[in-house]
Amino acid sequence: MARETTTMTKDPILKVEHLSMRFGGLMAINDFSFEAYRGDITALIGPNGAGKTTVFNCITGFYKPTMGMITMKQKAGKEYLLERLPDFEITKLAKVARTFQNIRMFSGLTVLENLLVAQHNKLMQASGYTFLGLLGFPAYRQASREAIELAKHWLEKASLIDRADDPAGDLSYGAQRRLEIARAMCTGPELLCLDEPAAGLNPRESLALNELLKSIRADTGTSILLIEHDMSVVMEISDHVVVLEYGQKISDGTPDFVKNDPRVIAAYLGVEDEEVEEVIEQIEEIEGGQGGTH
Amino acid sequence: MANIASTTASAGTDVTARALREAVFAGLISLGLFVLFVGLKSDQNIRNELILNQRWGLLAIFVIVAAVGRFLMVAYVQPAMARRKAAKAEAEDVDAVKEETFFSRNFSKLAIAFLLIYPPLVVAIFGVQGSLKWVDNFGIQILIYVMLAWGLNIVVGLAGLLDLGYVAFYAVGAYSYALLSTYFGLSFWVLLPVAGILAAFWGMILGFPVLRLRGDYLAIVTLAFGEIIRLVLINWTEVTKGTFGVSGIAKATLFGIKFDASKDGFAAMMGLPMSSAYYKIFLFYLILALALLTAYVTIRLRRMPIGRAWEALREDEIACRSLGINTVTTKLTAFATGAMFGGIAGSFFAVRQGFVSPESFVFLESAVILAIVVLGGMGSLTGIAVAAAVMIGGTEILRELSFLKMVFGPDFTPELYRMLIFGLAMVVVMVWKPRGFVGSREPTAFLHERKAVSGSFTKEGHG
Numbered sequence: 001m002a003r004e005t006t007t008m009t010k011d012p013i014l015k016v017e018h019l020s021m022r023f024g025g026l027m028a029i030n031d032f033s034f035e036a037y038r039g040d041i042t043a044l045i046g047p048n049g050a051g052k053t054t055v056f057n058c059i060t061g062f063y064k065p066t067m068g069m070i071t072m073k074q075k076a077g078k079e080y081l082l083e084r085l086p087d088f089e090i091t092k093l094a095k096v097a098r099t100f101q102n103i104r105m106f107s108g109l110t111v112l113e114n115l116l117v118a119q120h121n122k123l124m125q126a127s128g129y130t131f132l133g134l135l136g137f138p139a140y141r142q143a144s145r146e147a148i149e150l151a152k153h154w155l156e157k158a159s160l161i162d163r164a165d166d167p168a169g170d171l172s173y174g175a176q177r178r179l180e181i182a183r184a185m186c187t188g189p190e191l192l193c194l195d196e197p198a199a200g201l202n203p204r205e206s207l208a209l210n211e212l213l214k215s216i217r218a219d220t221g222t223s224i225l226l227i228e229h230d231m232s233v234v235m236e237i238s239d240h241v242v243v244l245e246y247g248q249k250i251s252d253g254t255p256d257f258v259k260n261d262p263r264v265i266a267a268y269l270g271v272e273d274e275e276v277e278e279v280i281e282q283i284e285e286i287e288g289g290q291g292g293t294h
Numbered sequence: 295m296a297n298i299a300s301t302t303a304s305a306g307t308d309v310t311a312r313a314l315r316e317a318v319f320a321g322l323i324s325l326g327l328f329v330l331f332v333g334l335k336s337d338q339n340i341r342n343e344l345i346l347n348q349r350w351g352l353l354a355i356f357v358i359v360a361a362v363g364r365f366l367m368v369a370y371v372q373p374a375m376a377r378r379k380a381a382k383a384e385a386e387d388v389d390a391v392k393e394e395t396f397f398s399r400n401f402s403k404l405a406i407a408f409l410l411i412y413p414p415l416v417v418a419i420f421g422v423q424g425s426l427k428w429v430d431n432f433g434i435q436i437l438i439y440v441m442l443a444w445g446l447n448i449v450v451g452l453a454g455l456l457d458l459g460y461v462a463f464y465a466v467g468a469y470s471y472a473l474l475s476t477y478f479g480l481s482f483w484v485l486l487p488v489a490g491i492l493a494a495f496w497g498m499i500l501g502f503p504v505l506r507l508r509g510d511y512l513a514i515v516t517l518a519f520g521e522i523i524r525l526v527l528i529n530w531t532e533v534t535k536g537t538f539g540v541s542g543i544a545k546a547t548l549f550g551i552k553f554d555a556s557k558d559g560f561a562a563m564m565g566l567p568m569s570s571a572y573y574k575i576f577l578f579y580l581i582l583a584l585a586l587l588t589a590y591v592t593i594r595l596r597r598m599p600i601g602r603a604w605e606a607l608r609e610d611e612i613a614c615r616s617l618g619i620n621t622v623t624t625k626l627t628a629f630a631t632g633a634m635f636g637g638i639a640g641s642f643f644a645v646r647q648g649f650v651s652p653e654s655f656v657f658l659e660s661a662v663i664l665a666i667v668v669l670g671g672m673g674s675l676t677g678i679a680v681a682a683a684v685m686i687g688g689t690e691i692l693r694e695l696s697f698l699k700m701v702f703g704p705d706f707t708p709e710l711y712r713m714l715i716f717g718l719a720m721v722v723v724m725v726w727k728p729r730g731f732v733g734s735r736e737p738t739a740f741l742h743e744r745k746a747v748s749g750s751f752t753k754e755g756h757g
Contacts, residue, residue, distance in 0.1 A: 091617060100612075104610045104613035104616070106609035106610055110737045112739055117602050155741075164741040184617075
């Protein structure tokens with residue numbers, strides 16, 4: 001349902017145009033373009049080594065792309081060219097938050113502290129860049145109470161409220177994944193980028209993750225861009241799927257469309273030599289048929 | 295548990311037999327090992343001929359010590375340790391949450407109270423003149439290192455940036471006071487914050503090029519920076535007077551009251567006989583106040599966003615950046631804050647000595663301060679203070695152990711062994727408590743209850 005409304009308005013929040021990333025002689029991403037729409041859950045999928053995480057690192061500033069333009073359009077209409085911002089300003093100004101494929105917790109800090117660190121910029125301002133806070137101005141105390149309230153809100157959402165005072169390193173793997181998402185949400189993002197949030201989760205945990213992601217979108221209107229291998233998660237929650245293979249886009253559309261796309265099937269399952277012709281024919285047919293819509 | 299139970303059940307004879315057997319083995323092994331090393335000694339006689347001295351008696355002593363030692367170890371020490379372990383495990387089962395004693399709960403308050411009454415106490419026991427040594431050599435000396443280590447703790451313990459050149463900031467502070475007071479005649483109270491600001495400024499200057507480095511590389515560059523400052527102080531003779539150092543540095547005053555023999559000096563005003571001990575006691579309270587200020591600011595900063603960002607930086611720098619934290623400015627503020635306290639301590643050092651020379655700021659000082667931070671437990675103020683008291687107080691006490699001369703002869707100087715003992719103590723502490731005296735970390739905020747974070751979760755930082 002949400003999909004219909006968004007496809008009607010088609011308001012892109014993130015526009016990636018002609019993105020290329022070269023590591024020495026290796027073209028990790030080659031002329032890759034796609035759009036993520038506001039309020040959508042967009043999934044970026046593809047076989048191992050297709051360059052999904054590289055795309056993420058380009059979007060969030062951890063890599064500087066060799067070529068291409070990445071535009072983030074905020075709700076208020078402000079636009080940021082992400083390839084020109086240093087990584088921390090992408091979160092701070094452009095309001096794009098991310099999580100990592102291999103979880104990056106502040107394991108020696110408590111769960112609550114992890115969420116307070118995520119509100120650094122807001123609190124920094126409230127504390128007058130530390131000086132006023134050090135002198136005990138009430139504005140900081142007020143802000144710090146609000147920060148704890150926000151942290152509490154996300155802890156409840158991620159069902160981690162009972163573990164709030166435990167060190168983050170003490171949590172189970174699934175709980176750390178949820179904490180990382182909660183932490184990213186505490187930065188107040190408009191676009192949340194999740195790098196394989198369901199990796200290593202058991203079926204029950206990945207069901208809970210689906211619920212968490214859906215409620216994030218429903219309650220805060222945050223758009224989500226995710227990389228995922230777990231097709232049950234992708235097909236269940238995403239509105240829009242982009243498929244990447246060898247650094248190039250091979251398919252882009254609704255989950256149902258992508259599921260039946262012969263190029264995607266070929267990329268994931270491979271094709272017999274004698275079937276290649278047949279598949280190419282099919283592909284051409286599709287491209288001819290839907291050239292107008294995509 | 296089962297193992298221990300069975301050994302205690304079949305007790306006595308079994309253990310003794312095993313001990314005897316192992317003792318014989320140990321004796322045989324040591325006989326085999328030492329027969330050529332100890333039993334025979336090649337030597338030259340008076341005609342320059344090679345002869346073999348036989349030392350069977352000495353060899354027998356070696357073998358007997360090994361055998362008896364092994365016997366005692368197996369028969370008594372190991373069962374005793376096993377019993378203790380079992381008792382401990384049982385005690386933990388019964389009463390998992392051990393109630394903290396009054397002493398450990400209020401340790402820091404008691405320590406501060408003790409420090410406040412320390413000078414009068416020492417004067418009461420040793421007399422005014424006799425108190426000099428205890429206030430100056432022990433009190434002030436230890437407190438300077440406590441303050442330095444607390445300052446370095448911000449950089450190393452909180453932000454996780456390994457700084458091997460911390461003494462550079464100490465030198466900057468000391469020389470800023472020494473030079474500005476001799477050349478411009480500014481007072482100590484004006485120059486105390488100025489020294490801190492100048493040191494912080496140097497911290498930033500060092501920080502800019504260095505902070506893109508991480509881990510070992512950062513350590514090496516900070517080490518080099520420390521040496522550069524020292525070499526500049528040695529070679530810039532027109533200003534710093536080189537290795538001669540700056541002497542005759544003005545003393546501090548208490549609201550304009552001087553501590554000298556003049557008519558309006560402190561002693562005369564209070565109607566006390568003139569003694570340098572009063573100045574030392576004043577300095578003691580001064581450095582105590584400065585150290586407590588360092589601790590207070592550190593505690594406050596930890597609860598500020600910047601303090602949390604420092605600790606987050608120690609845990610994971612990439613995650614920090616992904617949360618919108620500018621890691622460069624965060625590192626710079628850590629460096630500058632740490633350097634500022636180093637600089638303030640430095641200007642205090644200059645006013646206390648009345649003389650500064652580059653020799654006071656060698657790499658060894660940085661190493662000692664870093665050792666105190668690591669031994670105390672990175673990030674823990676209490677642990678670091680205890681470590682400073684043990685390390686610096688310990689080396690001072692070695693000077694006092696003149697009775698050792700009676701044991702080892704008049705040529706024995708215990709001070710010469712202090713670095714040896716220092717090193718040994720560090721090894722022992724690191725084996726016994728790998729995370730330092732206080733390995734756990736106090737969280738800066740909590741929802742339900744404040745639980746200390748075990749040291750096994752916190753990271754040391756990667757630069």
